[in-house]
Amino acid sequence: MATSVQRNLTDSRPQASSAMLKPGPQIVPSAVAETANAVRVRGLSRRFGSRDVLQNLNVDIAAGEFVALLGASGCGKSTLLRILADLDREFSGDVEVPHRRAVAFQAPRLLPWKTVWRNVVLGLPGGADRKRALEALEEVGIGHRADQWPKVLSGGEAQRASLARALVREPDLLLLDEPFAALDALTRIKAQELVGELWQRHGCAVLLVTHDVEEAVLLSDRVLVMKDGIIAHQEVIDLPRQRDVADPVFAKIRGNLLDCLGVRHGTHGNS
Amino acid sequence: MTIAEIGPVATDRERGRKRLPPERPRADGLHLQRIDPVSAKGQGLPRWLRRASGPVALVLLWHVLSVTGALPGEVLAGPSTVLSSAAALIETGELQEAMWVSLSRALTGLAIGGTIGVTLAVISGLFRLGEDMVDAIMQMMRTVPNVALIPLLIIWFGIGEAPKIALIALATAFPLYLNVYAGIRNVDQSLIEVGRTLGLSRLAMIVNVVLPGALPSALVGLRYSLGIAWLALVFGEQINATAGIGYLMANAREFFQTDVIVVCLVVYALLGLAVDFTVRTLEKVFLSWRPAFNGT
Numbered sequence: 145m146a147t148s149v150q151r152n153l154t155d156s157r158p159q160a161s162s163a164m165l166k167p168g169p170q171i172v173p174s175a176v177a178e179t180a181n182a183v184r185v186r187g188l189s190r191r192f193g194s195r196d197v198l199q200n201l202n203v204d205i206a207a208g209e210f211v212a213l214l215g216a217s218g219c220g221k222s223t224l225l226r227i228l229a230d231l232d233r234e235f236s237g238d239v240e241v242p243h244r245r246a247v248a249f250q251a252p253r254l255l256p257w258k259t260v261w262r263n264v265v266l267g268l269p270g271g272a273d274r275k276r277a278l279e280a281l282e283e284v285g286i287g288h289r290a291d292q293w294p295k296v297l298s299g300g301e302a303q304r305a306s307l308a309r310a311l312v313r314e315p316d317l318l319l320l321d322e323p324f325a326a327l328d329a330l331t332r333i334k335a336q337e338l339v340g341e342l343w344q345r346h347g348c349a350v351l352l353v354t355h356d357v358e359e360a361v362l363l364s365d366r367v368l369v370m371k372d373g374i375i376a377h378q379e380v381i382d383l384p385r386q387r388d389v390a391d392p393v394f395a396k397i398r399g400n401l402l403d404c405l406g407v408r409h410g411t412h413g414n415s
Numbered sequence: 416m417t418i419a420e421i422g423p424v425a426t427d428r429e430r431g432r433k434r435l436p437p438e439r440p441r442a443d444g445l446h447l448q449r450i451d452p453v454s455a456k457g458q459g460l461p462r463w464l465r466r467a468s469g470p471v472a473l474v475l476l477w478h479v480l481s482v483t484g485a486l487p488g489e490v491l492a493g494p495s496t497v498l499s500s501a502a503a504l505i506e507t508g509e510l511q512e513a514m515w516v517s518l519s520r521a522l523t524g525l526a527i528g529g530t531i532g533v534t535l536a537v538i539s540g541l542f543r544l545g546e547d548m549v550d551a552i553m554q555m556m557r558t559v560p561n562v563a564l565i566p567l568l569i570i571w572f573g574i575g576e577a578p579k580i581a582l583i584a585l586a587t588a589f590p591l592y593l594n595v596y597a598g599i600r601n602v603d604q605s606l607i608e609v610g611r612t613l614g615l616s617r618l619a620m621i622v623n624v625v626l627p628g629a630l631p632s633a634l635v636g637l638r639y640s641l642g643i644a645w646l647a648l649v650f651g652e653q654i655n656a657t658a659g660i661g662y663l664m665a666n667a668r669e670f671f672q673t674d675v676i677v678v679c680l681v682v683y684a685l686l687g688l689a690v691d692f693t694v695r696t697l698e699k700v701f702l703s704w705r706p707a708f709n710g711t
Binding site: 229230231247249251253257258266293295296313 | 605606608609610611612613614615628630703704705706
């Protein structure tokens with residue numbers, strides 16, 4: 145799949161690069177060998193005041209690859225996502241992302257004064273195409289809600305609408321910023337399944353920011369663990385799809401990742 | 416102590432064997448409260464009737480005081496007198512004409528003032544340069560009480576219709592300006608970000624995100640402006656009016672006709688209500704996307 149990498153976001157503000165003393169281990173290559181990259185990030189740094197949130201970070205995401213980005217709160221994972229979404233240009237370094245990209249945030253962020261279907265096709269070239277909106281809504285299973293106001297949708301439905309709005313743009317890169325964090329447990333399981341299906345159908349690269357280890361292992365080809373502004377660890381998940389949480393290999397990977405995040409797993413003996 | 420010995424869990428057989436006291440009825444020990452469903456509670460009078468009862472009682476009291484002579488006609492005419500003089504004024508067509516004149520004054524002033532206020536608010540809300548140019552001036556002028564401008568307005572515009580409408584326009588421009596400006600500036604930042612990720616152009620962002628987001632605040636401003644328009648109208652009509660409700664009132668004052676004055680007051684109130692109703696309807700139409708809050 146050929147991804148048109150059209151944008152080269154290079155910050156005009158040079159930054160004192162001498163601050164990066166110990167960049168730590170850096171994981172560069174993507175799991176899928178030698179395909180076109182959907183995301184290429186080199187030497188990305190971002191500071192808020194005197195705090196370095198991202199320090200000389202390198203990431204590649206292959207076209208069509210599903211990457212999960214794990215990390216504790218405040219480790220900079222959302223900052224990275226916002227930079228990739230072109231919502232934040234106060235960085236230094238080299239960032240290349242596809243021209244066609246879409247974002248789904250933790251809150252659905254639907255415009256409350258537009259009906260659901262108008263939200264879905266907002267900003268698409270060619271005006272408000274109801275048919276296209278309905279197709280996208282059918283795909284996420286809420287076609288019957290097309291004419292409602294967003295405020296009357298349930299949390300899960302609103303999040304589905306937000307996904308439809310992202311996917312109707314046929315993105316080469318889909319950025320998901322903790323999209324399931326605010327959903328209840330049952331809705332979350334369904335939404336995760338849906339995202340897995342949609343990804344397989346659309347074949348876009350996905351960056352899923354989350355702090356749910358299980359979700360990351362369940363959905364992604366590769367899990368990146370972020371710590372102190374760099375990618376501290378990566379785990380390639382080559383389990384077959386329709387993964388089983390109860391699978392011992394799954395559990396082992398999850399354990400590794402939890403260790404990486406500094407969360408002791410299985411404190412009763414098995415360390 | 417086994418579990419079986421703890422009161423209510425004990426079966427009858429065990430109770431017989433161990434000679435436990437018979438189980439007390441639950442309701443004696445626990446103070447239960449019955450929760451009735453809403454429909455079962457006596458709704459009694461319909462809501463509108465309950466709401467109307469207060470004003471009706473007030474009018475009745477007024478009537479009683481007038482009839483008994485506790486409230487002399489020179490101080491305040493009774494409701495029956497007010498009604499009959501209203502009927503007389505309507506019959507001659509004086510009242511309708513005065514209402515029409517006053518209403519069109521208020522609306523003309525509001526249209527001019529509102530246009531100015533909204534335009535300036537959009538300029539200073541959307542553009543940094545506009546904010547620097549406009550906002551400081553508006554914030555400064557807003558502190559001048561409008562009514563204090565009447566002498567200047569008379570010097571500038573004479574004593575015809577112009578100063579009255581100018582006063583209303585001036586008075587209504589500010590609430591709309593302030594609220595529209597605040598509305599634009601307080602549009603949810605997360606929705607602006609969505610607009611950016613959806614690739615909206617600047618114009619599309621303003622049309623689809625910024626202005627609809629500012630609309631609730633703008634309608635609040637409109638309500639304030641309408642309230643003030645009425646106030647400014649009353650003041651404005653004191654300037655040598657030759658028509659309108661204010662003129663009727665000024666005449667009535669000359670002849671101590673408290674009944675006509677009350678009729679005029681009622682008309683002011685009714686016009687205010689009608690306009691308020693219009694704004695509410697506008698809100699219902701334009702803000703239908705908001706979850707309705709009806710109170711309880």
